[in-house]
Amino acid sequence: MRVGSVETHVIRDGEFWSDGGGVFGLVPRVLWEKFIQADSLNRVPMALNCLLIVSEGLRILVDTGYGDKLSPKRSEQLALNRGGGIVAGLAKHGLEPEDIDIVINTHLHSDHCGGNSKWCDGILKPTFPNATYWVQRMEWAAALFPNERTRATYLSENFSPVEEQLRLLDGDTRLTSEVRCVVTRGHTQAHQSVIIESQGQYAIYMGEVAPLTINLERLAWIAAFDVEPLESLETRRRVRDWVRDHQATLFFNHDARCSVGRLCYEDECYHVEPLVLD
Ligand SMILES: [Zn+2]
Secondary structure, rough: EEEEEEEEEEEEEEEEEEEEEHHHHHHHHHOOOOOOOOOOOOOOEEEEEEEEEEOOEEEEEEOOOOOOOOHHHHHHHHHOOOOHHHHHHHOOOOOOHHHHHEEEEOOOOOOHHHHHEEEOOEEEEOHHHEEEEEHHHHHHHHHHHOOOOOOOOOOOHHHHHHHHHEEOOOOOOOOOOEEEEEEOOOOOOEEEEEEEEEEOOOOOHHHHOOOOHHHHOOOOOOOOOOOHHHHHHHHHHHHHHHHHOOEEEEEOOOOOOOEEEEEEEEEEEEEEEEEEOO
């Protein structure tokens, strides 16, 4: 899909199943199960939608999924099905890992940066040897110094191997004249999203600001994973206003049914119209 002169492709690192209580937070199951069906373990299907952006000759990859380093036990808990993963997904577009110039991590939870690194002959190495990895400085600090609630998802094997290729960001940062990172606080303190603007067209990879389409339709449906839920609410409101005003194309990182959509506003109600049905 093109956004002005920018080329974009959703690259899926597979699907997994996540506890419905985590995904929908305070929302009772009787409400959310009208929107999505849970399995017998109360889990709901989630996608790992990463995004390839080509702008001004730079090949940019946003998020890297779970990758292939999870233990068999953890993979089974998640019912993780990676298919070929992101490396195979990139190959479909004629790209090798060496061709990626920039990796942006929206944040460093394990389902967003697991593919940053891989095992090579018993040594952990960056999956993308020529890339600079762009991470917010405050997110890096949160990952290096986790607390009891966050330590299970901040796994150093995902981010320490890329330390020498790291670019730490202090807030909103431009990559090209068409692509920029913006801090969208809530899910984590320094979570970031990626905005594309080119030739009067707009798009946003929201990350966890709205992982599913329903999150833009119902602002108060906030995941239990978010460390600052009330910040999430205000960030989401701000992002949704921006999306409406700019008629921006939406990339959903975890929605297994709709990876790309458009926001419609009618009779004071918001609705996401899928552009790509998965
Ligand atoms: Zn996630």
